[in-house]
Amino acid sequence: MLAKYIARRFLASVVVVLGVTAITLALMKTTSGSYVPGIDLNPALRPDDIARLRADLGLDRPGWQWYATWIWGVLHGDFGHSMIDGSTVMSHIGDRLPNTIELTATAIVIGVLIAIPVGIIGALRHGTKTDHTMTVVSVAGFAVPQFWMGLILILVFSVTLEQHGLPWLPSSGAYSAVNGGDLIDRIEHLILPATVLSFFYISTWSRFIRSSMLEVLSQDYIRTARAKGMSERRVVYLHGLRNALIPLITLIGLELPGLVSGGLVVEVVFGWPGIGKLAFERALQYDYTTVMGVTFFATLLVIAGNLLADVLYGVLDPRIRYGS
Amino acid sequence: MTQPLLEVKDLHTVFKTKEGLVKAVDGVSFELNPGETLGIVGESGCGKSVTALSIMRLQRPGKIVSGQVIFKGQDLTKNTDDEMREIRGKEIAMIFQDPMTSLNPVYRTGWQVAEPLRLHHGWDAKKSLTSAINMLGRVGIPSAAERARDYPHQFSGGMRQRVMIAMGLTTTPAVLIADEPTTALDVTIQAQILDLLRHVNREFGTATMLITHNLGVVAGMCQRTIVMYAGRIVESGPTADVFAHPKHPYTWSLLRSIPRLDADRHEPLKAIEGLPPSLVDLPSGCAFHPRCAFRVERCSRDVPQLMQVGETQRSACWVTQAGGELKGA
Amino acid sequence: MIGPSRVAELETTGAAIDTAEGRPAQSYWNESWQRLRTNPIGMIAGALILIFAVIAILAPVFSAVLTHFQPQSVDLSATFRPPGGAHLLGTDELGRDTLTRLIWGGRVTLGIAFLTVGMALTVGTAFGMAAGYYGGWIDDILMRLVDTVLAIPAIFLFILMSILIHPTPITLAAIIASVGWGSVARLVRGEVLSVKQRDFIMATRSIGARDFRLMFRHLLPNVLPVLIVAASLGVGQIILIEAALDFLGLGIQPPTPSWGNMLTNAESYFFHSVYLVYFPGVMIFVTVLASNVFGNAIRDAFDPRLKT
Numbered sequence: 001m002l003a004k005y006i007a008r009r010f011l012a013s014v015v016v017v018l019g020v021t022a023i024t025l026a027l028m029k030t031t032s033g034s035y036v037p038g039i040d041l042n043p044a045l046r047p048d049d050i051a052r053l054r055a056d057l058g059l060d061r062p063g064w065q066w067y068a069t070w071i072w073g074v075l076h077g078d079f080g081h082s083m084i085d086g087s088t089v090m091s092h093i094g095d096r097l098p099n100t101i102e103l104t105a106t107a108i109v110i111g112v113l114i115a116i117p118v119g120i121i122g123a124l125r126h127g128t129k130t131d132h133t134m135t136v137v138s139v140a141g142f143a144v145p146q147f148w149m150g151l152i153l154i155l156v157f158s159v160t161l162e163q164h165g166l167p168w169l170p171s172s173g174a175y176s177a178v179n180g181g182d183l184i185d186r187i188e189h190l191i192l193p194a195t196v197l198s199f200f201y202i203s204t205w206s207r208f209i210r211s212s213m214l215e216v217l218s219q220d221y222i223r224t225a226r227a228k229g230m231s232e233r234r235v236v237y238l239h240g241l242r243n244a245l246i247p248l249i250t251l252i253g254l255e256l257p258g259l260v261s262g263g264l265v266v267e268v269v270f271g272w273p274g275i276g277k278l279a280f281e282r283a284l285q286y287d288y289t290t291v292m293g294v295t296f297f298a299t300l301l302v303i304a305g306n307l308l309a310d311v312l313y314g315v316l317d318p319r320i321r322y323g324s
Numbered sequence: 325m326t327q328p329l330l331e332v333k334d335l336h337t338v339f340k341t342k343e344g345l346v347k348a349v350d351g352v353s354f355e356l357n358p359g360e361t362l363g364i365v366g367e368s369g370c371g372k373s374v375t376a377l378s379i380m381r382l383q384r385p386g387k388i389v390s391g392q393v394i395f396k397g398q399d400l401t402k403n404t405d406d407e408m409r410e411i412r413g414k415e416i417a418m419i420f421q422d423p424m425t426s427l428n429p430v431y432r433t434g435w436q437v438a439e440p441l442r443l444h445h446g447w448d449a450k451k452s453l454t455s456a457i458n459m460l461g462r463v464g465i466p467s468a469a470e471r472a473r474d475y476p477h478q479f480s481g482g483m484r485q486r487v488m489i490a491m492g493l494t495t496t497p498a499v500l501i502a503d504e505p506t507t508a509l510d511v512t513i514q515a516q517i518l519d520l521l522r523h524v525n526r527e528f529g530t531a532t533m534l535i536t537h538n539l540g541v542v543a544g545m546c547q548r549t550i551v552m553y554a555g556r557i558v559e560s561g562p563t564a565d566v567f568a569h570p571k572h573p574y575t576w577s578l579l580r581s582i583p584r585l586d587a588d589r590h591e592p593l594k595a596i597e598g599l600p601p602s603l604v605d606l607p608s609g610c611a612f613h614p615r616c617a618f619r620v621e622r623c624s625r626d627v628p629q630l631m632q633v634g635e636t637q638r639s640a641c642w643v644t645q646a647g648g649e650l651k652g653a
Numbered sequence: 654m655i656g657p658s659r660v661a662e663l664e665t666t667g668a669a670i671d672t673a674e675g676r677p678a679q680s681y682w683n684e685s686w687q688r689l690r691t692n693p694i695g696m697i698a699g700a701l702i703l704i705f706a707v708i709a710i711l712a713p714v715f716s717a718v719l720t721h722f723q724p725q726s727v728d729l730s731a732t733f734r735p736p737g738g739a740h741l742l743g744t745d746e747l748g749r750d751t752l753t754r755l756i757w758g759g760r761v762t763l764g765i766a767f768l769t770v771g772m773a774l775t776v777g778t779a780f781g782m783a784a785g786y787y788g789g790w791i792d793d794i795l796m797r798l799v800d801t802v803l804a805i806p807a808i809f810l811f812i813l814m815s816i817l818i819h820p821t822p823i824t825l826a827a828i829i830a831s832v833g834w835g836s837v838a839r840l841v842r843g844e845v846l847s848v849k850q851r852d853f854i855m856a857t858r859s860i861g862a863r864d865f866r867l868m869f870r871h872l873l874p875n876v877l878p879v880l881i882v883a884a885s886l887g888v889g890q891i892i893l894i895e896a897a898l899d900f901l902g903l904g905i906q907p908p909t910p911s912w913g914n915m916l917t918n919a920e921s922y923f924f925h926s927v928y929l930v931y932f933p934g935v936m937i938f939v940t941v942l943a944s945n946v947f948g949n950a951i952r953d954a955f956d957p958r959l960k961t
Contacts, residue, residue, distance in 0.1 A: 012797070012800070015797055015800075015801070016797070016800050016801050016804045019797075019798075019801035019804075020801055020804055020805045023801070023805060023810075024805070024809065024813065027810070027813040027814060027817060028813060030817055031813060031816045031817040139942070139945060139946065139949075140938075140942060142889075142941075142942075142945055143889060143893075143938050143939075143941035143942035143945055144938055145893055145896050145897065145900075145934065145937050145938070145941075146897070147896075147897055147900045147916065148896075148916060148930075148933075148934035148937065148938070151916065151919070151920055151930050151934070152930065152934065154923075155923055155927060155930055159923050159924070219425060220420060220422055220425035220426040221425060221426055221427055221428040221429070223382065223420065223426070224420060224426045224427065224428070224488075224491075225428065226382055226412070227380060227382060227412055227413060227417070227418040227420075228412065228413035228417075228439060228440050228443070228491070229408075229409045229410065229411070229412035229413030229414055229440065229443060229444060230409070230413075230439075230443065231409060232405075234443075239428050239431075242430050242431075243428070243429070243430055246430075264808050265808075265897050265900075265901070268901060276808070279806075279808075279809060279812075280808075280812060280901070283809065283812040283813060283816070284812070284816070291809070291813075294809075295805075295806065295809055298806040298809070299804050299805070299806070302804045302806070303804070316430065317429070317430060318429065318430060318475040318477065319429055319475070319477045
């Protein structure tokens with residue numbers, strides 16, 4: 001049963017990966033035809049040079065051939081070389097991924113650490129002023145454009161503080177180019193983008209926990225726990241929270257692709273050298289191979305996120321059994 | 325005369341709703357003696373469950389506005405929350421109507437059954453689990469040691485109710501409150517659970533408060549019966565007497581609405597006319613008078629108190645208190 | 654157009670619609686309207702959206718009568734003016750009037766948002782109905798397609814498509830809708846599946862009703878409440894996406910003003926005028942907030958059980 005489930009799941013994933021990469025390539029082909037990246041920057045190139053470059057990059061071949069070659073490479077662990085700078089796509093992803101993980105993981109951890117208590121408090125004090133205030137803040141948090149919040153934070157904590165000669169926070173990059181790179185420096189750079197990203201998570205997740213917790217607390221087994229003489233603390237945290245967290249796990253699993261796409265806007269605003277920014281820049285430059293590599297990778301993350309959510313669900317909720 | 329184990333005195337519990345104040349329990353008094361099984365009967369919404377929850381102080385969001393619940397010399401309504409937690413699950417255990425939803429789905433049953441022991445006796449995980457498994461076996465769960473590792477959803481409804489009962493009994497409480505313990509179960513399973521409760525009562529000497537809307541259950545289980553209507557007790561007495569000679573028209577109608585093997589076959593069953601009253605807006609006088617076949621003029625005016633009627637029973641009815649008989653109609 | 658959390662919220666919406674006739678009874682719509690009307694905050698939010706929409710539609714009138722400026726008229730003698738005087742909300746680096754540009758920008762932003770919702774709902778409903786109604790291999794193929802669309806990191810699709818198609822308001826709406834329809838299709842399919850279970854569909858089919866008649870006369874009315882809720886919650890999300898695309902330079906191109914691309918410029922002129930950063934952001938925030946609140950109010954009105 002489980003084997004069959006895994007097989008079906010795997011097959012569906014393959015279809016999705018092929019579909020996504022094919023659509024991406026089709027779009028890029030349609031967009032740029034056989035355009036050689038960077039030629040417009042170099043007026044000295046002669047037509048036969050361009051033709052040679054085109055052949056080197058495989059751009060003279062029809063899309064499906066290019067795609068087949070690419071897939072063949074991927075199956076052998078070879079994502080090819082960037083069309084812009086010639087270094088391997090894997091090395092680009094390898095360079096940028098740690099930065100993205102640093103930012104996103106920080107934001108998710110902060111998000112969870114703040115959202116869970118806020119959600120619980122909202123549920124326990126539901127109907128009170130505290131609850132209403134938190135509701136308003138979170139509904140508002142949902143409506144703030146991330147890039148605008150980023151701009152405002154830069155304006156306040158970088159520009160204004162600096163203008164007044166106060167200690168200010170860096171607004172761009174993951175670390176200082178000069179004399180940077182130590183822990184303090186990296187944390188300083190992390191604060192503003194992580195704030196923006198986690199703010200979004202907090203407003204989503206805290207609402208979610210609140211309603212999930214409210215529902216759980218009205219269940220019969222909570223009454224049973226109280227009838228057994230448990231402290232309110234034990235009732236809420238041991239008997240309630242575990243049940244209330246189950247749906248949140250799914251939500252966080254679905255957030256995993258945000259590693260690449262969700263953080264993109266924040267990465268661009270804060271000049272954060274992450275994988276989303278990489279994809280954004282390279283797509284604008286028609287770097288087929290890099291974009292294909294990142295797309296492939298991002299799609300895997302979507303699938304992995306879904307899978308992870310399902311597996312965790314099964315671990316946390318004994319009622320779930322696979323195969324049905 | 326033995327000292328009662330639990331004494332409820334003039335208990336009032338109210339709920340605030342949009343429609344108004346609901347007096348769910350409106351001046352209820354009774355006592356529970358050591359080792360006895362007491363039945364509380366009534367239609368849904370008559371306040372029997374809220375009475376039980378109020379004893380445990382679990383009536384939230386309702387509020388106990390007055391009255392006393394005397395248990396082992398202390399008034400539970402005056403206890404602090406911490407003192408109350410010492411009572412719940414240790415001295416007074418409670419099992420609920422729907423065993424499907426009353427167990428926590430994400431914890432193993434053995435762990436849940438053992439929880440009161442860890443909590444109230446401070447036993448370690450191993451000792452409490454051994455005791456829990458022992459108790460699961462005693463309430464009739466086959467291969468209890470293995471089943472203790474299962475999750476609630478792996479049990480049938482009847483087995484889950486056994487688990488609930490085992491969970492209540494681990495700490496050998498003095499009182500077991502069973503709130504509609506068989507309502508959600510199949511008829512054959514119902515009989516098994518009732519057998520178990522009877523067995524528990526005999527073996528452990530646990531005084532049992534059995535709350536049900538099913539008169540048949542009361543007849544087979546309880547020494548004494550209390551009948552509730554609209555938040556009040558309308559009749560009480562030894563079960564045999566109450567069933568043989570009901571002293572309140574409500575009890576009388578209830579008994580006529582269920583089929584009996586020994587009854588005259590030609591006599592049709594009679595449903596009670598009308599609907600239970602809204603607790604927000606109770607009828608004047610006796611709450612039952614609009615549905616009562618015996619009502620006299622006074623019934624719509626004055627509220628009857630629960631008084632001795634006959635040798636063993638008490639009734640809150642102007643007609644029987646004045647010596648009237650409930651016959652025919 | 655709708656994140657996973659939103660979809661989870663929506664999936665339970667349809668359950669409330671259960672009437673003996675099999676389609677939402679008239680009283681159901683009336684009751685929903687009654688509930689909406691008695692929700693003051695929701696009504697205020699709805700009114701705000703309506704006001705913004707009217708201002709957007711009448712933008713030429715406003716710039717002629719109220720601000721006396723055109724959105725693209727440059728005045729290099731009056732750059733970076735602070736709010737006040739002739740320029741109520743100040744001017745930008747080319748001396749263009751901020752208020753005028755906000756009004757015209759709202760026209761673009763709101764127009765795109767409503768257009769996108771319309772497109773996503775139309776395509777998503779068609780796919781969802783077909784998948785749910787026919788089932789079998791048609792369902793399999795359509796739903797794998799939806800999975801694929803939803804698995805593409807949306808922002809890549811936006812980037813690539815806006816390079817491919819020169820973004821005008823209409824093409825931009827199409828680009829955003831090309832991702833948004835997926836979640837609508839899922840929603841509609843689920844709803845159709847549950848409606849299909851009910852007896853009246855079998856009864857209708859047994860008297861020989863055609864597929865199309867069945868879908869449009871019987872299934873669509875049942876799916877409608879879910880669609881309305883999805884639409885009202887979707888507007889805010891789309892405004893955010895559109896603004897982000899504009900900001901990244903992938904959306905509406907200058908000099909045509911949009912709230913998003915006004916901020917792209919503002920970023921470069923922090924030191925000259927902070928107002929350029931404030932106003933467009935506040936407009937986005939208020940509009941999205943209003944449409945989310947209104948969307949929630951509509952959801953609560955259609956399904957009071959979901960109210961939290």
